[in-house]
Amino acid sequence: EPEVTQTPSHQVTQMGQEVILRCVPISNHLYFYWYRQILGQKVEFLVSFYNNEISEKSEIFDDQFSVERPDGSNFTLKIRSTKLEDSAMYFCASSTWTGGVDGYTFGSGTRLTVV
Amino acid sequence: DQQVKQNSPSLSVQEGRISILNCDYTNSMFDYFLWYKKYPAEGPTFLISISSIKDKNEDGRFTVFLNKSAKHLSLHIVPSQPGDSAVYFCAAIPTQGGSEKLVFGKGTKLTVNP
Numbered sequence: 001e002p003e004v005t006q007t008p009s010h011q012v013t014q015m016g017q018e019v020i021l022r023c024v025p026i027s028n029h030l031y032f033y034w035y036r037q038i039l040g041q042k043v044e045f046l047v048s049f050y051n052n053e054i055s056e057k058s059e060i061f062d063d064q065f066s067v068e069r070p071d072g073s074n075f076t077l078k079i080r081s082t083k084l085e086d087s088a089m090y091f092c093a094s095s096t097w098t099g100g101v102d103g104y105t106f107g108s109g110t111r112l113t114v115v
Numbered sequence: 116d117q118q119v120k121q122n123s124p125s126l127s128v129q130e131g132r133i134s135i136l137n138c139d140y141t142n143s144m145f146d147y148f149l150w151y152k153k154y155p156a157e158g159p160t161f162l163i164s165i166s167s168i169k170d171k172n173e174d175g176r177f178t179v180f181l182n183k184s185a186k187h188l189s190l191h192i193v194p195s196q197p198g199d200s201a202v203y204f205c206a207a208i209p210t211q212g213g214s215e216k217l218v219f220g221k222g223t224k225l226t227v228n229p
Contacts, residue, residue: 006158033216042204042219042221042222043206043217045216045218048214048216056214056216091158091159095215104215104217105161106151106158106159106160107158108156108157
């Protein structure tokens with residue numbers, strides 16, 4: 001079964017450092033997303049990406065965040081200067097969005113710890 | 116801003132019995148509702164969805180019911196199995212602006228006891 005792959009599974013970084021979280025979406029999917037889940041809280045939408053541009057973003061997704069699809073397979077989330085409160089599980093997802101929501105698939109996540 | 120609410124943080128049922136997980140929403144402009152299952156250290160896994168124009172969708176042991184007038188949906192699992200033990204998230208997709216973002220509830224941890 002096709003899956004969304006995320007690397008690394010766990011990233012520890014110093015406060016103020018830049019991090020790049022990587023994702024390989026399902027190959028025929030056209031829409032890509034990042035979500036995060038702070039420990040004990042709900043999963044929150046960060047950004048959606050379609051046709052090489054951001055289609056929607058939340059208020060969480062400020063200037064510290066950026067996304068990129070550098071080649072035909074990877075989709076990355078960059079946090080420029082990490083803060084302690086950025087510590088969370090970050091989930092990448094992709095979908096076909098043919099009207100069938102069943103295709104909305106999540107990766108296993110990257111646990112980001114900012115120290 | 117809790118547009119999707121799961122008021123029960125946990126639920127415990129006996130194997131073979133029915134599990135009923137509840138979800139309420141405040142925004143009338145949701146197009147689809149979805150249920151996801153999540154194990155520790157894994158991403159949410161899609162279980163079942165329902166369009167806002169339907170009131171029931173069934174897939175094997177899983178049935179989702181939607182009551183639009185009450186802004187309430189529920190997931191029924193019958194019979195429950197120990198492998199169903201996980202956190203279950205209710206999620207919704209807004210209609211407006213062609214959004215594809217999922218709005219999640221906080222989740223309900225289901226424990227199915229053998």
